Structure formats: structure tokens, C-alpha cells
Amino acid sequence: MTIAIIAHDGKKAEMVGFIKDHTELLQKKSIQLIATGTTGSHLERAGLDVEKMESGPMGGDAQIAGRLVEGKIDMVIFFRDPLGKHPHEVDVSMLMRLCDVHNIPLATNHAAALRLIQTL
Secondary structure: OEEEEEEOHHHHHHHHHHHHHOHHHHHHOOOEEEEOHHHHHHHHHOOOOOEEOOOHHHOHHHHHHHHHHOOOOOEEEEEOOOOOOOOOHHHHHHHHHHHHHOOOOEEOOHHHHHHHHHOO
8 A cells, every 4th residue: 555645834743743643553554655755855864765746836736636647656645734835736636636536535624634544
């Protein structure tokens, strides 16, 4: 199983904390993490193993969307900052739309991510 991990700048610390809190479960289930570049760098600094794409504004969201369309992503956890303005919002919308098109579970906040992780 592969889970895509994405977080807007204001949510990166929260995302790292969330993933660290669930590392044992993720490792036990042999789950591979893939992340946009900056989020992935934060996860690596926290000692987590993750495959990094480009940063979101540089095409990382689109790279993850491509993998999703190819059937290589099983779940997306994307901690969004709903109050911030983001230069790559078009890519974010595209990724979220493709999750719906391909019936991929998508969590956009901590509570939803917790529910998805609990299903593992």
C-alpha cells in the first residue's frame, strides 16, 4: 500500500507529528510513503522513510496525481491550509478531483486522516 503525504506550509509540523504518531502502524503494515518535496524533507528530518517528488508549486502535486491515475497510490493525506492563498491551487484542485474520479480515499484534515489510518 502506498500513501501520498502532502501538507501546506502552515500544516507541515502537524503532518510530521501525525505521521510520527502512527509510524509503528505504518511500518507494521509495510506502507510506503510518497510525499511532495518539502513535506518529504520535513518527514525525512523526523527520521521517516519517504519517497520525495518535487515540491507542490514545482509540480509535486501533479506528479502524485500521475501516480494516482496509474493506480500506484492507495490513499492521500493532504493537510490543507484552508485560510491561506496557494500559488498552485489549480494543481491541488486537480489532485482532489482525481481522487474522486479514481475513488481514492482523501483526508484533508487531522480528523479525517485519523479515521483513514484507523481503517488500516
